[in-house]
Amino acid sequence: MTGTRAVARAVARRSLIHAFTNPALLVPSIIFPLIFLLAFAGGLSAVQDVPGFDFNGDYTAFQFVFVFLQSAAFGGVFTGFGIAADFESGFARRMMLAAPHRSGMLLGYAAAGMVRWCVTAVLVSVAAVLAGMDVHGNGIELAGLVGVALLVNIASTLFGAGVSLRAKTLQAGPLMQIPIFVGLFLAPVYVPLKLLTGWIHTVASYNPITALMQAGRGFISGAPDKSLLAFACGAAIAALMGWYALRGLRRAESGL
Amino acid sequence: MQREALREIGMIAGRSVRRTLRQPALIVPVVVFPLLLLAINASGLDVTKNIPNFPADSYLDFALVVTFMQGGLFAATTAGTELANDIETGFLNRLQLTPLRAPAILVGQLAGAMCVAFMSSLIYLAVGLLAGAHVAAGVGGAALLIVLAMLVALAFGGLGSIIGARTGSAEAVQGMFPLLFVFFFLSSMNLPRNLIETDWFRTIATWNPISYLVEGLRSLVITGWDGTALWRCLVTAVVISILGFLGASSSLRTRMART
Numbered sequence: 071m072t073g074t075r076a077v078a079r080a081v082a083r084r085s086l087i088h089a090f091t092n093p094a095l096l097v098p099s100i101i102f103p104l105i106f107l108l109a110f111a112g113g114l115s116a117v118q119d120v121p122g123f124d125f126n127g128d129y130t131a132f133q134f135v136f137v138f139l140q141s142a143a144f145g146g147v148f149t150g151f152g153i154a155a156d157f158e159s160g161f162a163r164r165m166m167l168a169a170p171h172r173s174g175m176l177l178g179y180a181a182a183g184m185v186r187w188c189v190t191a192v193l194v195s196v197a198a199v200l201a202g203m204d205v206h207g208n209g210i211e212l213a214g215l216v217g218v219a220l221l222v223n224i225a226s227t228l229f230g231a232g233v234s235l236r237a238k239t240l241q242a243g244p245l246m247q248i249p250i251f252v253g254l255f256l257a258p259v260y261v262p263l264k265l266l267t268g269w270i271h272t273v274a275s276y277n278p279i280t281a282l283m284q285a286g287r288g289f290i291s292g293a294p295d296k297s298l299l300a301f302a303c304g305a306a307i308a309a310l311m312g313w314y315a316l317r318g319l320r321r322a323e324s325g326l
Numbered sequence: 327m328q329r330e331a332l333r334e335i336g337m338i339a340g341r342s343v344r345r346t347l348r349q350p351a352l353i354v355p356v357v358v359f360p361l362l363l364l365a366i367n368a369s370g371l372d373v374t375k376n377i378p379n380f381p382a383d384s385y386l387d388f389a390l391v392v393t394f395m396q397g398g399l400f401a402a403t404t405a406g407t408e409l410a411n412d413i414e415t416g417f418l419n420r421l422q423l424t425p426l427r428a429p430a431i432l433v434g435q436l437a438g439a440m441c442v443a444f445m446s447s448l449i450y451l452a453v454g455l456l457a458g459a460h461v462a463a464g465v466g467g468a469a470l471l472i473v474l475a476m477l478v479a480l481a482f483g484g485l486g487s488i489i490g491a492r493t494g495s496a497e498a499v500q501g502m503f504p505l506l507f508v509f510f511f512l513s514s515m516n517l518p519r520n521l522i523e524t525d526w527f528r529t530i531a532t533w534n535p536i537s538y539l540v541e542g543l544r545s546l547v548i549t550g551w552d553g554t555a556l557w558r559c560l561v562t563a564v565v566i567s568i569l570g571f572l573g574a575s576s577s578l579r580t581r582m583a584r585t
């Protein structure tokens with residue numbers, strides 16, 4: 071266990087130093103969520119005038135939850151890019167030869183992904199508050215929102231790790247980005263689920279990310295909704311992605 | 327002399343087209359990504375047609391032209407990346423041994439991006455029509471839509487070339503993508519300007535030239551022949567194209583002098 075922790079600490083430290091000293095890696099992960107917040111909360115606020123739009127808060131708060139979860143997911147994807155870059159540079163291979171407990175590498179990358187996302191989350195939250203976002207949730211409910219987002223971040227980091235450990239190249243970037251991007255947009259992004267019609271309503275109804283988004287919006291509006299289901303979905307997805315990443319690690323080990 | 331120059335530009339253009347078409351990674355996202363977003367947004371935002379004074383019967387009609395704009399954005403990255411690759415690999419250095427000048431090289435280099443923009447525009451239009459979109463300006467309007475989309479791609483391609491020529495790094499061109507995306511999102515892309523409720527956003531969208539490109543293209547689909555929207559779109563696209571081309575030529579000249 072001590073060995074695992076030591077490996078995790080070393081990998082996390084290196085990943086964070088690498089991320090925070092390379093603007094080309096850090097800036098996009100911060101800029102993208104801010105762009106989405108500006109574009110959706112600012113440009114689409116008239117959508118809240120649609121009959122049946124019954125969210126307890128303003129449109130900035132409604133969109134903030136999507137952007138918050140999206141930033142958590144993409145924080146994980148960008149960490150996945152870092153893992154792929156480590157394989158391209160040969161660092162990951164050397165690390166695997168040196169590490170006594172290689173699963174510690176996954177823990178390290180996941181921890182680094184969380185810290186990176188925390189920086190983005192603070193900036194996005196400040197931007198939303200400055201834009202005048204209505205927050206009706208109390209401290210515990212807001213902690214619930216952060217908890218849901220952390221699960222999303224862990225799951226996406228492990229997914230990115232799983233892809234990187236198999237592909238071992240940055241060219242696999244779209245394989246990490248596109249499924250997460252599509253999964254997020256196949257949830258009720260712009261309006262509540264009940265206002266969606268046609269195929270998107272059917273897909274969103276079965277999409278587990280919908281539960282996470284609805285719970286997040288419930289937390290911020292002070293009217294928790296489907297919280298238990300959201301945490302169960304988040305934990306299940308994280309566990310599944312953990313299994314996927316571990317299998318990837320085993321595959322990478324066999325190629326040493 | 328002029329004929330010889332044209333022949334050489336043609337050779338560079340041919341190389342640019344062949345090289346682009348041989349890379350599915352450059353073509354597939356240009357086609358798939360905008361259509362995927364169109365499918366999601368057209369369904370997810372379909373309720374916006376219930377907002378009073380919304381100018382279209384369906385959000386699909388309203389959002390169809392966004393795919394052309396995204397295609398143009400990809401043209402910027404394709405053009406910039408290809409030029410940067412030629413600088414990185416030393417191809418530009420070898421071109422300097424020929425009598426070709428920077429503007430001529432640039433014209434040839436943009437051919438690949440324009441080719442992808444043309445193919446993708448046809449696909450966007452075909453998929454949109456199959457999905458139930460209706461072009462209010464008719465067949466002539468659809469043809470003009472393609473022409474304007476090409477002009478938009480040329481304008482963005484020039485901007486991408488400036489970045490490619492200045493940095494000489496394909497990675498830097500990719501890194502500038504979020505910046506171009508900002509201009510794109512802070513426009514009247516998702517809602518008409520008169521329905522944007524947030525004052526600061528409406529002001530930015532009004533000053534953002536991208537809004538006039540979107541509105542010109544969109545007018546052909548949802549309104550018909552709207553002279554004002556069309557001339558604004560045309561002037562904006564031509565001005566950005568000229569500025570982009572001049573900027574890229576100047577950057578390329580500097581780059582060539584440096585090497």
